[in-house]
Amino acid sequence: xxxxxxxxxxxxxxxxxxxxxxxxxxxxxxxxxxxxxxxxxxxxxxxxxxxxxxxxxxxxxxxxxxxxxxxxxxxxxxxxxxxxxxxxxxxxxxxxxxxxxxxxxxxxxxxxxxxxxxxxxxxxxxxxxxxxxxxxxxxxxxxxxxxxxxxxxxxxxxxxxxxxxxxxxxxxxxxxxxxxxxxxxxxxxxxxxxxxxxxxxxxxxxxxxxxxxxxxxxxxxxxxxxxxxxxxxxxxxxxxxxxxxxxxxxxxxxxxxxxxxxxxxxxxxxxxxxxxxxxxxxxxxxxxxxxxxxxxxxxxxxxxxxxxxxxxxxxxxxxxxxxxxxxxxxxxxxxxxxxxxxxxxxxxxxxxxxxxxxxxxxxxxxxxxxxxxxxxxxxxxxxxxxxxxxxxxxxxxxxxxxxxxxxxxxxxxxxxxxxxxxxxxxxxxxxxxxxxxxxxxxxxxxxxxxxxxxxxxxxxxxxxxxxxxxxxxxxxxxxxxxxxxxxxxxxxxxxxxxxxxxxxxxxxxxxxxxxxxxxxxxxxxxxxxxxxxxxxxxxxxxxxxxxxxxxxxxxxxxxxxxxxxxxxxxxxxxxxxxxxxxxxxxxxxxxxxxxxxxxxxxxxxxxxxxxxxxxxxxxxxxxxxxxxxxxxxxxxxxxxxxxxxxxxxxxxxxxxxxxxxxxxxxxxxxxxxxxxxxxxxxxxxxxxxxxxxxxxxxxxxxxxxxxxxxxxxxxxxxxxxxxxxxxx
DNA sequence: TTAGGGTTAG
Numbered sequence: 001x002x003x004x005x006x007x008x009x010x011x012x013x014x015x016x017x018x019x020x021x022x023x024x025x026x027x028x029x030x031x032x033x034x035x036x037x038x039x040x041x042x043x044x045x046x047x048x049x050x051x052x053x054x055x056x057x058x059x060x061x062x063x064x065x066x067x068x069x070x071x072x073x074x075x076x077x078x079x080x081x082x083x084x085x086x087x088x089x090x091x092x093x094x095x096x097x098x099x100x101x102x103x104x105x106x107x108x109x110x111x112x113x114x115x116x117x118x119x120x121x122x123x124x125x126x127x128x129x130x131x132x133x134x135x136x137x138x139x140x141x142x143x144x145x146x147x148x149x150x151x152x153x154x155x156x157x158x159x160x161x162x163x164x165x166x167x168x169x170x171x172x173x174x175x176x177x178x179x180x181x182x183x184x185x186x187x188x189x190x191x192x193x194x195x196x197x198x199x200x201x202x203x204x205x206x207x208x209x210x211x212x213x214x215x216x217x218x219x220x221x222x223x224x225x226x227x228x229x230x231x232x233x234x235x236x237x238x239x240x241x242x243x244x245x246x247x248x249x250x251x252x253x254x255x256x257x258x259x260x261x262x263x264x265x266x267x268x269x270x271x272x273x274x275x276x277x278x279x280x281x282x283x284x285x286x287x288x289x290x291x292x293x294x295x296x297x298x299x300x301x302x303x304x305x306x307x308x309x310x311x312x313x314x315x316x317x318x319x320x321x322x323x324x325x326x327x328x329x330x331x332x333x334x335x336x337x338x339x340x341x342x343x344x345x346x347x348x349x350x351x352x353x354x355x356x357x358x359x360x361x362x363x364x365x366x367x368x369x370x371x372x373x374x375x376x377x378x379x380x381x382x383x384x385x386x387x388x389x390x391x392x393x394x395x396x397x398x399x400x401x402x403x404x405x406x407x408x409x410x411x412x413x414x415x416x417x418x419x420x421x422x423x424x425x426x427x428x429x430x431x432x433x434x435x436x437x438x439x440x441x442x443x444x445x446x447x448x449x450x451x452x453x454x455x456x457x458x459x460x461x462x463x464x465x466x467x468x469x470x471x472x473x474x475x476x477x478x479x480x481x482x483x484x485x486x487x488x489x490x491x492x493x494x495x496x497x498x499x500x501x502x503x504x505x506x507x508x509x510x511x512x513x514x515x516x517x518x519x520x521x522x523x524x525x526x527x528x529x530x531x532x533x534x535x536x537x538x539x540x541x542x543x544x545x546x547x548x549x550x551x552x553x554x555x556x557x558x559x560x561x562x563x564x565x566x567x568x569x570x571x572x573x574x575x576x577x578x579x580x581x582x583x584x585x586x587x588x589x590x591x592x593x594x595x596x597x598x599x600x601x602x603x604x605x606x607x608x609x610x611x612x613x614x615x616x617x618x619x620x621x622x623x624x625x626x627x628x629x630x631x632x633x634x635x636x637x638x639x640x641x642x643x644x645x646x647x648x649x650x651x652x653x654x655x656x657x658x659x660x661x662x663x664x665x666x667x668x669x670x671x672x673x674x675x676x677x678x679x680x681x682x683x684x685x686x687x688x689x690x691x692x693x694x695x696x697x698x699x700x701x702x703x704x705x706x707x708x709x710x711x712x713x714x715x716x717x718x719x720x721x722x723x724x725x726x727x728x
Numbered sequence: 729t730t731a732g733g734g735t736t737a738g
Binding site: 156157159160186187188189190191192193194195217218219220221222223224225226227229252253254255256257258260261288289290292293296319320321322323324325326327328329355356357358359360361363364367391392393394395396397398399400402421422423424425426427429430433456457458459460461462464465494497498526530711712 | 729730731732733734735736737738
C-alpha cells in the first residue's frame with residue numbers, strides 16, 4: 001500500500017528536494033523499498049546539483065546496498081564538492097563495505113583528511129564481516145597506534161576477528177582494556193565477549209558474563225546456548241534454552257541450529273524429535289540450514305528414514321553442504337551402499353557446485369572404504385576443476401591413494417604438489433607405514449623435518465606405527481624421544497599405545513609392560529588392549545591373562561577383548577578358559593564384531609561376511625572357492641584346524657575356515673577380473689592366520705597380486721610371499 | 729554481537 005504512494009509523493013514535492021527526500025526516507029522505512037528503487041524514485045540526475053545537501057545524501061546512503069546506484073550517488077557527491085565531508089565519507093565507506101567492495105571503502109578512508117573513531121570502526125567492521133580478519137586486525141592496530149580510542153562498537157567488531165584467528169591472549173587483554181575504560185556496559189560488546197570466551201573454551205567465564213548482563217536480547221541467549229553446544233555441553237545448552245523459553249522468548253533459526261548442534265554431542269534421540277516439532281511450530285520447515293542440521297542429527301542417531309525424508313522432501317533445493325552432510329552422515333553411520341548412491345549423484349550431475357570440503361569428504365569416504373576407482377574419479381574431477389592445487393584436497397587425495405594401497409599414485413601426487421601441509425606428509429608417511437616400508441617412512445619423516453615442517457600428533461602416531469610394522473624398535477624409540485625433546489609436542493595415550501605396540505610386537509613384552517607402569521599418563525583400556533594383542537601374537541598366555549583382568553576392570557563392555565582372550569586360550573588348548581570367557585561375554589549381552597571383507601569390482605563394492613549366504617552369486621562363489629582350495633592344496637597348502645578357536649569336530653572347523661570372508665572375497669575377485677589383474681581387498685579386522693597362508697598360495701598358483709588391507713596394515717601377496725614377511 | 733558440511737592415525 002505504502003509502496004504505491006512513492007511516485008505520488010514525488011509529484012507532490014517536485015522542487016523542494018529536502019522535504020521530499022525526508023518524506024521518502026520515512027516512506028522507505030515503512031515500505032522496505034529496495035535501494036535501487038528508492039534511488040530511482042529520488043530521480044537524482046534530474047535535480048540540479050546544488051539543490052541536494054549533505055543530510056539528504058546521508059539519508060539516501062543509509063539504505064543503499066546496491067553497487068550501481070551507490071556509484072551514481074558517489075559521483076554526485078564528488079561533483080557537489082561534498083567529498084571532504086567526514087559524515088558523508090563514513091556513510092559512503094559503510095555502503096561500499098556492505099556491498100563487499102572493500103577496496104573502494106579503503107580508498108575513501110585513505111583520502112579522508114580527518115578520520116574519527118566511526119571511520120576506523122566502519123572499515124574494521126567491513127573487513128571483519130567479510131572474513132578478512134587479518135586485515136581487520138591490522139587496521140585496528142594502526143588505529144591504536146594513531147592514538148584513537150576505540151569505542152564499544154569498534155571492540156564488538158574486532159572481537160570476532162580475534163575469535164576466528166584464535167588469538168586468545170589479545171582478546172582477553174582487550175577485555176581488560178574494556179573494563180578500564182568502562183566500555184563493557186554495551187549489549188553488543190557483552191555478547192561478543194560471550195562468544196569470545198566460549199570459543200576459547202572458557203565456557204564458565206562466558207556464563208558469568210551472560211549472568212552479569214542487565215539487558216539481554218535474543219542474540220545474547222543464542223550466543224550462550226551456542227557456546228555450550230560448541231564446548232560439547234549439550235545438556236546445559238538445552239537447559240538454557242528452556243530458561244529462555246520461560247522468559248517468554250521464541251526460538252529463532254539460530255537458536256534451533258545451536259540446539260541441533262547440541263544434540264549432535266548428546267546420545268538422546270528424543271530431543272531431536274522435540275526440536276523437529278519446534279521447527280514445524282515456529283515455521284522453520286523451509287529453512288535449508290535448519291533442515292540440513294536436522295538431517296545430520298537423524299543420521300547421527302541412525303534414524304535413516306527420517307534423514308531421507310528431509311533430504312528428499314523437505315530440501316527441494318539442496319546446496320553442496322546438504323549433499324556433503326548426507327554423504328558423510330551415511331558413511332559414518334555405516335550405510336556404505338546408500339553413501340555410494342549419494343556419491344554417484346554428486347559426481348554424476350553438474351547441478352552441484354562441489355567445493356573443497358565436498359571433495360575432501362568424498363575422498364575420505366573412498367579412503368575409508370578402499371574404493372580406489374571412485375577415488376580416482378574424484379581426483380580427475382579435482383584436476384579439471386583446479387581444486388587439485390588445493391593443499392587440503394591434495395592431502396585428502398594422497399590419503400585416499402595411501403589407504404587404497406596405491407602408493408605409486410600417492411607418491412606421484414606427493415612429488416608434484418607444490419603446497420604440502422603437515423597432513424600431506426602424514427598421509428604419505430602413514431602410507432609407507434601401512435605397507436611395512438619403515439625405511440621410506442623414516443626417510444620421509446627426516447626430510448619433512450629438514451624442510452621445516454613441524455610434526456604434529458598424527459605425524460608421531462604414523463611414524464611410530466611405521467616403525468612398529470617394520471620391526472624397527474630402536475629407531476622408533478629414538479624418534480619418539482627426539483620429537484618430544486625438540487618440539488612442544490606432549491605425548492598422548494595414543495603415542496604410548498604405539499610404543500607399547502612397537503615393543504610388544506617385537507617380542508619385548510616385559511619392556512612394554514614396564515613402560516605401561518612407568519609412563520606419565522594413567523593407562524587406559526586401549527593401551528592394555530594393545531598389550532593383550534601382543535601377548536596373543538607372542539603366545540605369552542600367562543601375561544595375557546593378567547592383562548585381560550586389568551582390561552575387564554577398565555572396559556568390561558568391549559567384545560573385542562573377550563574374543564582376543566578366548567582365542568588366546570584356544571590357541572593354548574585351554575577349552576575351559578574359552579568356555580568361561582564365551583559364557584561371560586554372552587551373559588553381558590556382548591557380540592563379536594563380524595569380520596567383513598570388501599572388494600570393488602568395476603564401480604560396485606561387494607561386502608562378504610563369514611558364513612553369509614546373501615550374495616546373489618553365492619553358490620558360484622563357493623564352487624570357485626572349492627576349486628581354488630584344491631589347487632593350492634596340491635601346491636602344499638595345509639588347512640590348520642587349530643586356528644578355529646571353538647571346540648568343534650574337525651569337519652565343522654574346516655567348513656568355518658573355508659568360508660572366511662577374506663577367502664570368499666578373493667574367490668569372487670578371481671571370478672570377476674581378467675587373469676593377472678591385481679585383487680584389492682579390505683578387511684575390517686586383523687587377517688586370520690590361515691587366510692594369510694592361503695593368500696600366499698593363491699597369489700602363486702593364480703599368478704595374481706593380492707593387496708589386502710586389514711585393521712592394522714597392508715599385506716601384499718605376490719609369488720607366494722607376503723610383504724609383511726609374516727611379521728604383523 | 730549469535731548459526732550449517734572439514735583431510736591425517738587407531
